[in-house]
Amino acid sequence: MAKQEFLLTGTGGQGLILAAIMLAEAGINAGQNVAQSQSYGPEARGGASRAEVILGNEAIYYPKVEKPDFVLTLSQEAYKKYGLHLTEEAILIVDNSQVTEVKPRSKNLYSLPITKTARTQFGSEQSANVVALGVVASMSRSIPWENVMLAVQQRAPRGTAERNIKALELGWQMGRDAEAKLETRRCQNEVMSSGGINELGLEQE
């Protein structure tokens, strides 16, 4: 697996540092090298919070995210700060009730009911961070489910493991569904732009 860089952004209190630590430890469980960090500066006191995770097979020499592959934003303010100026390849996941104004993007934008799912399922948004973790981890395709589940079990505050595993499952499925939709669109686009199915290799030999 090539190196993958993740930015989890939102506001303080949404539990994104914990989600980042869980993602990091899931990576360890999967045998990867991992760096996890948060930097706080004058700009961080404005309200937007940001946690970083880097996963990879090789040693990580520079431990800060430079060109994120996955950006999650759970607040409008974090979106303004971290969700613009990404490469086209970066996968941008925004919460559909918290981030309501989004600049159109030709691809890789997912607006998903992350906090809404937590609220509906658990009566509060407290597990939205773990729903988000499930989305990001499943979309990354780099960590097996078991490794993520174990990390959540180990890190969940006492008495919340069961609820958080359920939140993780919901997020994981949300990520898979979103990805599946993207795959379908991609294939349709390729078929359309290639003018036929031969170039997809389906009819060769």
Place this chain on the structure above:
Amino acid sequence: MAKQEFLLTGTGGQGLILAAIMLAEAGINAGQNVAQSQSYGPEARGGASRAEVILGNEAIYYPKVEKPDFVLTLSQEAYKKYGLHLTEEAILIVDNSQVTEVKPRSKNLYSLPITKTARTQFGSEQSANVVALGVVASMSRSIPWENVMLAVQQRAPRGTAERNIKALELGWQMGRDAEAKLETRRCQNEVMSSGGINELGLEQE
């Protein structure tokens, strides 16, 4: 305040990542710039765990600890890995029941009953991480008590805030006492090496 770099080391499960996050957030509460991170690699899976915090007034461009000012070690293995090869100026704090073999050091070595205090006071070593935080934070002299206490209150797992504040107090006092002893020794040495008290400025004017 100049930049201060902290390494908190021990074994997995001792809660040092949480202690590092509390230290980082205490720094934020005190209006500082902060970077906090953990890197995990093949070497980390051997059992030694390591979390880093950098505090400073200025922007932190390189977020990894390069030359630690404070090194805490709560296990013999972590000591072997991180407690040797430090500068003389680095302040090395080891747990006196977990780290029993220590290379003599001419100065700045503190062997303190961190886990023992947690065990005696609370019946388990679970709050040893917060006792350790108290020691390190008070010895750093860079963060007011109130800012550390607030960070512990905010980050303590539900239902444990009171116990953890008490643990913090015990650690804070332990750090102050240890520092006071060092100061006394330092002054005695200076008096002896200067051959009198005038150079200490006590009798001037």
